[in-house]
Amino acid sequence: MLQVEISQSLPMPLQGSFSCAPGQMLALVGPSGAGKTSMLRMLAGLLSPARAKVSVGTEIWCDTASGIHVRTQERRVGLVFQNYALMPHMTAMENVALAMLHLPRSSRMQQAGEWLKRMGLTTAEQQRLPA
Known part of the structure; x- marks a missing residue:
């Protein structure tokens, strides 16, 4: 907790x-x-x-x-800051996965996808670059 x-x-x-x-x-x-x-x-x-x-x-x-x-x-904590702090060359999923560098790449991408689905993003939206 x-x-x-x-x-x-x-x-x-x-x-x-x-x-x-x-x-x-x-x-x-x-x-x-x-x-x-x-x-x-x-x-x-x-x-x-x-x-x-x-x-x-x-x-x-x-x-x-x-x-x-x-x-x-x-500290094992990952934050996704407001748009200006996102990596513009990375997709939404890659930006979220960046907070999980302690995991193997396949696990990072899977967990990032699960978190983004919880937030209501479709698979296509997860692959978008920041605007």
Whole structure:
């Protein structure tokens, strides 16, 4: 189970908590500037929050109260950022599979296809390049 509790006041106020069970899909939604991308960057370890506790199962990735901060490279997390951050020379499926480099290529492509189907993309849409 992924469990996230994050709060900070500077440089921008941000507070949130959520959890996600294995195999469950999670989407952060909200208006522009609400902190969705910042929250995901903190989860991935790309930004350091003022106060946070992030755990996956029994692994603690971040606990500011205890001084624990697992390096970004050691966290098994993949993010697909907004369109500007996609690889323009890669299909939608290849962009999603990029987050699974720890798996063999055939497994990456299969799992990427399954995730995109869950999101409602057809096989043809999965093969499109970013617009």
